[in-house]
Amino acid sequence: MPHYTTENICNIALVGQTNAGKTTLAEALLLQAGAIASAGKVENGNTVCDFDQLEKEHQHSLSAAIVSLDHEGKHINIIDTPGYPDFMGQSLSVLPAVETAAVVVNAVAGIEMLTSRMLEWSGDRKQCRMIIINKIDAADIDLPTLVENIKENFGSECLPLNLPAEGGTKVVDCFFNPSGDSDLGSVADAHTEIIDQVVEVDEELMEVYLEQGDELSPEQLHEPFEKALREGHLIPICFVSAQTGAGIPELLEIATRLMPSPLESNPPEFLQGEEETPVDTIPNPDKDVIAHVFKVTADPFVGKLAMFRIHQGTVNKDTQLYIGDARKPFKIAHLLKIQGKQHNEISKGIPGDICAVAKVEEMHFDAVLHDAHEEHLHLKTLVFPEPMYGLAVKTKRQGDEQKIGTTLQKLVSEDPCLLLNHDSSLNQTVLRGLGELHLRVMLERMSKQYGVEVDTQPPKIPYRETISKHAEGHHRHKKQSGGAGQFGEVFLKVEPLERGAGFEFVNAIVGGVIPAVYIPAVEKGVLQVLENGAVAGYPMQDVKVTVYDGKYHPVDSKEIAFVAAGKKAFLDAVNKAKPLVLEPIVKAEITTPDEFMGTINGDLASKRGRIQGSDVRPPNMICVQAEVPLSELSNYPTELKSATGGQGFYTMEYSHHEPVPPNIQQQLKTAFKPTEAE
Numbered sequence: 001m002p003h004y005t006t007e008n009i010c011n012i013a014l015v016g017q018t019n020a021g022k023t024t025l026a027e028a029l030l031l032q033a034g035a036i037a038s039a040g041k042v043e044n045g046n047t048v049c050d051f052d053q054l055e056k057e058h059q060h061s062l063s064a065a066i067v068s069l070d071h072e073g074k075h076i077n078i079i080d081t082p083g084y085p086d087f088m089g090q091s092l093s094v095l096p097a098v099e100t101a102a103v104v105v106n107a108v109a110g111i112e113m114l115t116s117r118m119l120e121w122s123g124d125r126k127q128c129r130m131i132i133i134n135k136i137d138a139a140d141i142d143l144p145t146l147v148e149n150i151k152e153n154f155g156s157e158c159l160p161l162n163l164p165a166e167g168g169t170k171v172v173d174c175f176f177n178p179s180g181d182s183d184l185g186s187v188a189d190a191h192t193e194i195i196d197q198v199v200e201v202d203e204e205l206m207e208v209y210l211e212q213g214d215e216l217s218p219e220q221l222h223e224p225f226e227k228a229l230r231e232g233h234l235i236p237i238c239f240v241s242a243q244t245g246a247g248i249p250e251l252l253e254i255a256t257r258l259m260p261s262p263l264e265s266n267p268p269e270f271l272q273g274e275e276e277t278p279v280d281t282i283p284n285p286d287k288d289v290i291a292h293v294f295k296v297t298a299d300p301f302v303g304k305l306a307m308f309r310i311h312q313g314t315v316n317k318d319t320q321l322y323i324g325d326a327r328k329p330f331k332i333a334h335l336l337k338i339q340g341k342q343h344n345e346i347s348k349g350i351p352g353d354i355c356a357v358a359k360v361e362e363m364h365f366d367a368v369l370h371d372a373h374e375e376h377l378h379l380k381t382l383v384f385p386e387p388m389y390g391l392a393v394k395t396k397r398q399g400d401e402q403k404i405g406t407t408l409q410k411l412v413s414e415d416p417c418l419l420l421n422h423d424s425s426l427n428q429t430v431l432r433g434l435g436e437l438h439l440r441v442m443l444e445r446m447s448k449q450y451g452v453e454v455d456t457q458p459p460k461i462p463y464r465e466t467i468s469k470h471a472e473g474h475h476r477h478k479k480q481s482g483g484a485g486q487f488g489e490v491f492l493k494v495e496p497l498e499r500g501a502g503f504e505f506v507n508a509i510v511g512g513v514i515p516a517v518y519i520p521a522v523e524k525g526v527l528q529v530l531e532n533g534a535v536a537g538y539p540m541q542d543v544k545v546t547v548y549d550g551k552y553h554p555v556d557s558k559e560i561a562f563v564a565a566g567k568k569a570f571l572d573a574v575n576k577a578k579p580l581v582l583e584p585i586v587k588a589e590i591t592t593p594d595e596f597m598g599t600i601n602g603d604l605a606s607k608r609g610r611i612q613g614s615d616v617r618p619p620n621m622i623c624v625q626a627e628v629p630l631s632e633l634s635n636y637p638t639e640l641k642s643a644t645g646g647q648g649f650y651t652m653e654y655s656h657h658e659p660v661p662p663n664i665q666q667q668l669k670t671a672f673k674p675t676e677a678e
Helices: 022-032 053-058 085-093 113-124 143-154 187-199 203-212 218-230 248-257 401-414 436-450 516-532 559-576 594-606 636-643 662-677
Strands: 009-015 065-071 074-080 100-106 128-134 158-160 162-165 170-173 235-239 270-272 277-279 290-299 303-312 320-323 335-339 342-346 354-358 368-370 377-379 389-395 419-423 428-433 454-457 464-467 471-479 486-496 503-507 543-551 579-593 610-617 621-629 649-659
Touching: 009 022, 009 113, 009 248, 022 065, 022 074, 022 128, 022 248, 053 436, 065 248, 065 335, 074 248, 085 113, 085 290, 085 436, 100 113, 113 128, 113 143, 128 143, 128 218, 143 158, 143 235, 158 187, 162 235, 170 248, 187 203, 187 218, 203 218, 235 248, 290 401, 342 354, 368 377, 389 401, 389 436, 401 419, 401 436, 428 436, 436 454, 464 486, 471 559, 486 516, 486 559, 503 516, 516 543, 516 559, 543 559, 579 594, 579 662, 594 610, 594 621, 594 636, 636 649
Parallel strands: 009 074, 009 100, 100 128, 128 235, 158 235, 503 543
Antiparallel strands: 065 074, 162 170, 270 277, 270 377, 290 303, 290 368, 303 354, 320 368, 335 342, 335 354, 389 428, 389 454, 419 428, 464 579, 471 486, 486 543, 579 621, 579 649, 610 621
């Protein structure tokens, strides 16, 4: 049974850009609380959070890791998340499991892309936020300017709770015991700023503060402090050096005494049924169980492992729970508490806590667990970045197809920003992620963890073919070989349809010149061309075919003859109808620091992109909207990362198909000729 209650739980996610020191910070907090005997180092591969072999090799977090500690009666769950933009799906997926998103900022690098995005995303979900400035003892840093930049970009509600002193070797408190000197000005002034900000959400306390001028105690300020956090009226800033330990005791004290419990935060929004009726969750241990699965891993030793946050009710060992709208419950045989790679069995999970269960194959990411068999309950949809970077994968060894399929499905089930799809028209299986590094790590995992090797290549572009004018075609298929021959003759006409209209086949035969029994054979021949293409080997679309005349032989006419005649007559008509190759055009939104806007616009122009507009987004970012041929964006994630120093990102969605330029059509047509000759 837990030694703590819901009101004494605190859940914090450490988020932010790579190299901000999140894993080292988690290690320092665990050491300070006595949860570990000595602190590991990322470069030595012995930290609690980066326990995966690939993380040790890359020396960076590649997935979210859960640890917990106890301090002064509080139980604090900490989720350490990756900092590479390629793995931001892992960071976003844990937000529903915590009350507080702690955005860790590298004092040397300052505000980076994920700093802004994580503050924005967590704010959109009405979560409490704090900013932790790490590496305050580094050389050649300008902390006063960094704090001003944070306030300018994210609002005046960003205020220090403590301040660095003596060159970053120590930190002085600005809230509980505001005394001493700091490197960033008056501690008393910082204290006053915090109090002024907090009392604004409590009119009665503000009146007491203004009229009497009395110093308010931390106890008086606790409730309005939590309210200010919930309303986004306050985003505390804390200073630490995770490497040396400066500011770590103060940060742990803040987490223990000031960060919200599950009783003090904005609960996530659950919806029920097709009408998506809001459902309020109450962190009451006696209510029906409602829990949310925020992370799933496929562990080679323990099988599928699902980590979940309990939002309501009590989960005991042997509890029977339903997964979503499933009709059959599962029984919790082993309820687990996660500490890095360790899985410690517990007897009970209470509201607000983070637990895990293993070997339940039906479990999946974003599932809602409950014990009241009722209409489908789900969490308000999480919005993830669209997987853009793709690789076509195929087996290296014959016979591994099923193994590869199973392995890929396991990887996709773990990562909400990993997408797998099979394009039957191109005969390709494509794995998509958020960038080159994302997929490279997934392929490494396939090889080292599952023993599966694949070959990869850039995915084919889904070109299409069509025609641009009316035309007629004719073919007589006549073949004599010894006994019975083959005979079929077809006259048809073609005409273009509107984009997206598909295919239309019309039988206009009169007088039985082609018996009705052979008309499906003519259509079959036409469909073969539609599937395989007439110009460059891509499927045809938006064509109307009308069969209006022909001949047959009472002895030699067969289905196969009219298939061949229909196919050749259609090819004849297409070649006269000014055929076109169509390419997919996507709507792209590229967000970049404003200093790179000229570079981005020039690059888009070189890619045959048409800029539709742009708008300003804080902090100092520009979002450029453009229509761009998909074929020009095959390596865009890497190119954009290089052009913007890793600070740019983009989204895209399919818009329409339009004709390729004549020179590209000729290239595609030439490349198709050898296949056509076969």
